[in-house]
Amino acid sequence: MYKAVIFFFSGTGSTWWVADRIQKQLDARGINADIVPMDSVDPKKADWWIKSADLVLFGWPVYDGDMPAPVKAFVDSLLVVEKGKHIHTFCTATGFSADGAVRYRRRFAAKGLIIDSAAHFKLPFRRYSLHPRRRQPGEKALQRIFAACEASVDGYIKTLLEGKARVRGRRLAWLGALQRLPYRLFKKRRQNRLSVDEARCAHCGACAQLCPAGNIRFETIPHFLGRCVQCLRCYAFCPACAIRLGKRSRGAGRPYALPDKRLKPHMLIK
Ligand SMILES: Cc1cc2nc3c(=O)[nH]c(=O)nc-3n(C[C@H](O)[C@H](O)[C@H](O)COP(=O)(O)O)c2cc1C
Numbered sequence: 451m452y453k454a455v456i457f458f459f460s461g462t463g464s465t466w467w468v469a470d471r472i473q474k475q476l477d478a479r480g481i482n483a484d485i486v487p488m489d490s491v492d493p494k495k496a497d498w499w500i501k502s503a504d505l506v507l508f509g510w511p512v513y514d515g516d517m518p519a520p521v522k523a524f525v526d527s528l529l530v531v532e533k534g535k536h537i538h539t540f541c542t543a544t545g546f547s548a549d550g551a552v553r554y555r556r557r558f559a560a561k562g563l564i565i566d567s568a569a570h571f572k573l574p575f576r577r578y579s580l581h582p583r584r585r586q587p588g589e590k591a592l593q594r595i596f597a598a599c600e601a602s603v604d605g606y607i608k609t610l611l612e613g614k615a616r617v618r619g620r621r622l623a624w625l626g627a628l629q630r631l632p633y634r635l636f637k638k639r640r641q642n643r644l645s646v647d648e649a650r651c652a653h654c655g656a657c658a659q660l661c662p663a664g665n666i667r668f669e670t671i672p673h674f675l676g677r678c679v680q681c682l683r684c685y686a687f688c689p690a691c692a693i694r695l696g697k698r699s700r701g702a703g704r705p706y707a708l709p710d711k712r713l714k715p716h717m718l719i720k
Pocket of ligand 1: 460463465466513514515516547576681
């Protein structure tokens, strides 16, 4: 039987959503696909999956035009596939990614993983849920945005299975470098932006459980340890909206949700 595996890293659920959509599309074509979070899978199990699956995909969000640190760590932790394996990568971005899905092809190649196709998906919906002051689009507008995202993922799967998917972004390395430059210059300023509003904290510890970087030590309230990878999971999924990003918090009682109501934070880690 034809088998597929989709490894994903997702801070706030968008990349999970794409992985889930890909899984459904493959399923509809009789291809059994597993979706596996990179930040909690055992590397040995991951190696088994890579070797036994016919179709292997890796997906992650673009952070400052670059690959998130947990994804780099995951790739580095894999064993080398001696015979080589052809894989497919995809990135999600709110706005634009030039070469995000293909920039680290040498890192993959060092593990015997050859990138056969690389895709970039623009998913604007997180913008509306994470910024408390941003005006929410109406129900119809949201549906339109969502339908466009679905169509781009469905189109990608069609071309992938027809063998026509391409490595997109390889020639845009120069644009990617330009995209990353301002973030690199202000990197220090952007780190350590998280804090907690102690009056709001419900002392549940969800932030520490969800953090992919072990950056939160929980002792009645969260303490940040300076290892933040900026995935915003704690900020997005704190049930009491108690995590602040700079001076901003999501606003009391405002749950973070993708338009997909099935998303529960624990799906991102197991
Ligand atoms: C630290 C950080 C940096 C980001 N940098 C970019 C960027 O350079 N370009 C872009 O279009 N989106 C950028 N985004 C937005 C995310 O790539 C986008 O929302 C992604 O779909 C989030 O996926 P997730 O919900 O699976 O974490 C950034 C988000 C974060 C948290």
